[in-house]
Amino acid sequence: MYYLELERHAWKDALTGLYNRRYLTKQFEDHPGQTGAVFFLDLDGFKQVNDVFGHETGDIVLQEVAQRLRQFVREQDDAMAVRLGGDEFILHFGHADSRERWERLAKRIVTSxxxxETDYRVSTSIGIVIYDTEFRPELKVLLQQADVALYAAKSSVKNTYQFYEQANK
Structure with missing residues (x-):
């Protein structure tokens, strides 16, 4: 029982119960040769929630976001939700899909x-990078690419998504 508790603390974020960066890194290293997608999410308006309503409310928002992300993970094969820290999250999908299907999923996540039903306004921006077995960079590179796309999404209108390829055109 003690070992399981230690393992949970090592792989999970204490506040949200989602996996942490360490777990994502390990899974990525343990499963080379996958195809998939990385969705890098950052909450829009989260700083205002903490500033106006307090950090306790901010924690509640993060827990609710985690709960909503879990629903998307349950719908997919080989998927996981990760809290990187603060208001940044990763959805990793370890399977191939069409760009159109990734777009539909991104739209659903943005809407969700x-x-x-509160006084505060929070939304999300998403940077998306798709990779395959032919060109599968290290996780660090994928996160950097997804971050570039995320920055492009946040720079445009927020509350939207951007693919990495589009971010560089």
């Missing part, structure tokens, strides 16, 4: 994370 922008609908709140």
């Amino acid at each position: 994370l922008s609908e709140w």
Whole structure:
């Protein structure tokens, strides 16, 4: 029992219960040769929630976001949700799919994370990078690419998504 508790602390984020960066790195190293996609999410308006409503409310928002991301993970094969820290999350999908299907999923996630029955307004921006077995860079590179796409999404209108290829055109 003690070992399982230690393992949970090593691989999971304490606040949200999602996997942490360490777990994502290990899974990526343990499963080379996959195809898939990385969705890098950053919450829009989260700083204002903490500033106006307090950090306790901010924690509640992060837990609710985690719960919503878990629903998307359950719908997919070989998927995981990760909290990198603060208001940054990763959805990793270890399977191939068409760009159109990734777009539909991204739209659903953006919609899900922008609908709140509260006084605060939070939404999300997403940077997406797709990779395959032919060109599968290291996780660090994929996260950097997804971050570039995320920055492009946040720079445009926020509450949207951007693919890495589009971010560089």
